[in-house]
Amino acid sequence: MSNQAHDALDALGDPTRRQIVEVLRGGPRAVGALAEALPVGRPAVSKHLKVLEGAGLVEHRPIGTRNLYALAPDGLDVVQRWLVAQWDTTLAAFADHVERTQQ
Template identity: 75%
Template sequence: MSNQTELCLDALGDPTRRRIVELLATGPRPVGAIAADLPVGRPAVSKHLKVLEGAGLVRHRSRGTRNLYALAPEGLVDLQQWLVTTWDDVLASFAEHVEKEQP
């Protein structure tokens, strides 16, 4: 497992961060708009966004006095590849087991 995959899994291990990713799937948002849809305040959302950004899952850009946060789809590539490979290995092992068990 790559370091990037581990960073992504660690970041997504928190339910608030997973919810932030879900919210950003609809498009870029400022911190205040993200916080409005969560049971935590803006300072906590900012901390969660920093973790997600450090994991390469979100990026931000300044727009006037606001920072807009958006998903960084390229940040999910390593995680997606790891999931696909792991799932393929599991399915292959299961198919092999089933074939051995058949008369």
């Protein structure tokens, strides 16, 4: 597994971070708006956002005194590639098993 996939999956291992990603699917949000949608306060949301940003899953841009966070356009690509590789390996093993049992 690549370091990027490992970092992304580790970041998504936390339920609050998964909730943040789900909220951000609706569009960019400020930290305060994210905190209102979650069962944790602004300081905790900020810490979770740093982890998600470090894993390449979210990005931010300053707008005046606020930071708007959004999903990184290609952030989940590495996770998708990893999942596809796992699925392809599993399907190939299943196909081999079926072929062996039919012989």
